[in-house]
Amino acid sequence: MATRSALFRSLFMPVIEEPAGNRPGQDAPFISILIAARNEEHTILDCLRAITQLNYPPGNVEVLVGNDQSTDQTRLLVTEFMADKPAFRVVDITTSRIGLQGKANVLAQLARQARGSLFFFTDADTRVPANWLTDMSHQFSPRTGIVTGVTLPQGPGLFQKLQTIDWLYNLTLTHLISILGVPVTAMGNNMAVSRAGYEAVGGYESLPFSVVEDYTLFQAIVSKGYGFRHLLNEQVLADTKPVTTISAFFQQRKRWMRGATALPAWMVSALYIQYLAGPLLLLIGYFSPELAVGLYLIRLFVQTTVLSFGLSRLKQTNLWVFALLFEPYQLLIGPLSVAFYLLPTPIDWKGRRYT
Numbered sequence: 326m327a328t329r330s331a332l333f334r335s336l337f338m339p340v341i342e343e344p345a346g347n348r349p350g351q352d353a354p355f356i357s358i359l360i361a362a363r364n365e366e367h368t369i370l371d372c373l374r375a376i377t378q379l380n381y382p383p384g385n386v387e388v389l390v391g392n393d394q395s396t397d398q399t400r401l402l403v404t405e406f407m408a409d410k411p412a413f414r415v416v417d418i419t420t421s422r423i424g425l426q427g428k429a430n431v432l433a434q435l436a437r438q439a440r441g442s443l444f445f446f447t448d449a450d451t452r453v454p455a456n457w458l459t460d461m462s463h464q465f466s467p468r469t470g471i472v473t474g475v476t477l478p479q480g481p482g483l484f485q486k487l488q489t490i491d492w493l494y495n496l497t498l499t500h501l502i503s504i505l506g507v508p509v510t511a512m513g514n515n516m517a518v519s520r521a522g523y524e525a526v527g528g529y530e531s532l533p534f535s536v537v538e539d540y541t542l543f544q545a546i547v548s549k550g551y552g553f554r555h556l557l558n559e560q561v562l563a564d565t566k567p568v569t570t571i572s573a574f575f576q577q578r579k580r581w582m583r584g585a586t587a588l589p590a591w592m593v594s595a596l597y598i599q600y601l602a603g604p605l606l607l608l609i610g611y612f613s614p615e616l617a618v619g620l621y622l623i624r625l626f627v628q629t630t631v632l633s634f635g636l637s638r639l640k641q642t643n644l645w646v647f648a649l650l651f652e653p654y655q656l657l658i659g660p661l662s663v664a665f666y667l668l669p670t671p672i673d674w675k676g677r678r679y680t
Contacts, residue, residue, distance in 0.1 A: 353385045354465075356458055357441030361431035363393035363675045365449035366402055368566060373406055373413070375452040380459055388413045389439060390449075391431040393675075399449075425529060427677060428513075429538040433529035444523060446539070448514035451476060451565040460560040461517045470522030470551025471543055474515035474561030475500075475639065478568075485567040486647040487654045488574075493644075494628070494651065496557065497635030503555040508547045509592070510584075513539025515563045522546040536672055536679050537584025544587070557638050575665040576673050578658075582666045600659035625652065 392400045407413040418431050425433055447453055464472045475496050478488045499509045526545040535541040547553055568574045610617030632648050671678040
């Protein structure tokens, strides 16, 4: 009985690590917030305003915004916003001399100029919560290399709400799997990395190019023996902009699926089974209707349990009505995402194309 109780606590109760820094009597660690920005004139100011509201000693934070050759008003808006904020700085990103591309190039150049013992990463279309730095930095012990928070897209329409449920479901699964010590991935718009961990892998300069640079960095740091944490609580819950068009949605999924191919084979297989659940169940049902119905009920039970846990932990129970629509959404979106991924078309990100 005691063994079952301990297992339950390990799965469903928050795990508290004694922090390496910011303990009573210690100075808060100096933190560098790194933001890649390319043509973000409609979102960047909301992102920066949220950062000014962070509950953290202002003298222990710097904010570096990498202007990635924006062709809109991003740089002007950022410069004006920073005029009276000495801790904020805009860095104009140039073409990499060592072949880096895209967002990895931006973050590599920002990291070279960062002074913090911890690097915090977020995106220009993301708003972080007030306790972001405090709660995330508390999770670092001497051998913790990377800590990931949770981010959910927020929008008014049904399509946007279903994206919220989609993200919540997958991030809750990632959190639960990580409790078992299995590394999956990181969330690049809500992520903290120790300088020691970043430098141990040689930074982005030493990593192979990937359209999911956060996953590549996560795997590299973990492979060096550093610990990781995936948090699932409202204190580190950020919000981001959902995609608004079907084409952008499938481009986003294609980018994520490209990165997922580097996961262990069993994880890749599980993802494809999840995405292709509808066709697979129909195929099984052709030979054994009873087995198909049984597998479907098991799938629905697991999915409902995971969603219930995530909605409760993040205090998002107001989204239950949309969670009820998640099953038909998944059965439709999954096969379409796989079909789009298999099309021989490049990945489009911020106006740049990657094959």
